[in-house]
Amino acid sequence: MATDIVLSVAGLAKSFGGLKAVQGVDFEVEKGAIVGLIGPNGAGKTTTFNMIAGELPPSAGKIILLGEDITGQRTDMLYHKGLMRTFQLSHEYARMTALENLAVAAPDQTGEAIFASWFAGGKVRAREAEVLDLARDTLEFLGLTHVADELAGNLSGGQKKLLEIGRTMMNDSKVVLLDEPGAGVNPTLMRKVAEMIEQLNQERGYTFCIIEHDMDMIARLCGKVVVLAEGKVLMEGTMDEVRNDERVIDAYFGGEVV
Ligand SMILES: Nc1ncnc2c1ncn2[C@@H]1O[C@H](COP(=O)(O)OP(=O)(O)O)[C@@H](O)[C@H]1O
Numbered sequence: 001m002a003t004d005i006v007l008s009v010a011g012l013a014k015s016f017g018g019l020k021a022v023q024g025v026d027f028e029v030e031k032g033a034i035v036g037l038i039g040p041n042g043a044g045k046t047t048t049f050n051m052i053a054g055e056l057p058p059s060a061g062k063i064i065l066l067g068e069d070i071t072g073q074r075t076d077m078l079y080h081k082g083l084m085r086t087f088q089l090s091h092e093y094a095r096m097t098a099l100e101n102l103a104v105a106a107p108d109q110t111g112e113a114i115f116a117s118w119f120a121g122g123k124v125r126a127r128e129a130e131v132l133d134l135a136r137d138t139l140e141f142l143g144l145t146h147v148a149d150e151l152a153g154n155l156s157g158g159q160k161k162l163l164e165i166g167r168t169m170m171n172d173s174k175v176v177l178l179d180e181p182g183a184g185v186n187p188t189l190m191r192k193v194a195e196m197i198e199q200l201n202q203e204r205g206y207t208f209c210i211i212e213h214d215m216d217m218i219a220r221l222c223g224k225v226v227v228l229a230e231g232k233v234l235m236e237g238t239m240d241e242v243r244n245d246e247r248v249i250d251a252y253f254g255g256e257v258v
């Protein structure tokens, strides 16, 4: 049923000069699903995410979020519509504490807030207190309360990943794009990251689309896996179907001495 699809891309393409990084990609993400996006380096996975998240205008194709054509819409607009992608912490965020990182991820009321600070100072302070409460609850959920006042730049790789995921919780996201949540994370924290994803999926109904090289993590989390190679969808299916498919094995290892 069409209403069960929260995100779909059709004919999505992106060229960088002469390089066709993404060449007509189609896939759908169902409500409440955790979809994996895998493929060899340079397959076009991150470029696909960048287009969905509004950071790169597509050369062609359409992106539909919750029934609305969002093609070319900017990141901040999409954020308000409940689509969020996580980032590796930037320098700016590294110099804020873990708690502050979450607080600034709460949706701000922009113009409204500026007006309100002149005319209704008390209301703004109440909102600030609400945001800090939510940030503290989120840190607790993530098991990061002990590093609340630590600068994010000083956290371990895994703690930073958890914090990135925590930022999506400040906005009650509907669809979350995770680009390599397992990269640079030790196995213990990796399990924790996977648990968080499962918990947000099951308890809060978040839908995820995850780029990941760790196939154990993909197998554990994802019902459906979309395999990209050379900017195209090579196949999609369950992890079992994918791992036994000749084309996939070829795409990863073809022409190389393994
Ligand atoms: N901003 C860019 N300018 C030029 N080429 C790019 C840019 N971003 C990505 N590419 C190229 O597009 C291709 C796909 O890259 P990417 O989407 O990052 O792949 P993946 O995430 O699957 O490893 C690669 O050949 C990469 O070098």
Ligand SMILES: [Mg+2]
Binding pocket: 045, 046, 047
């Ligand atoms: Mg990438």
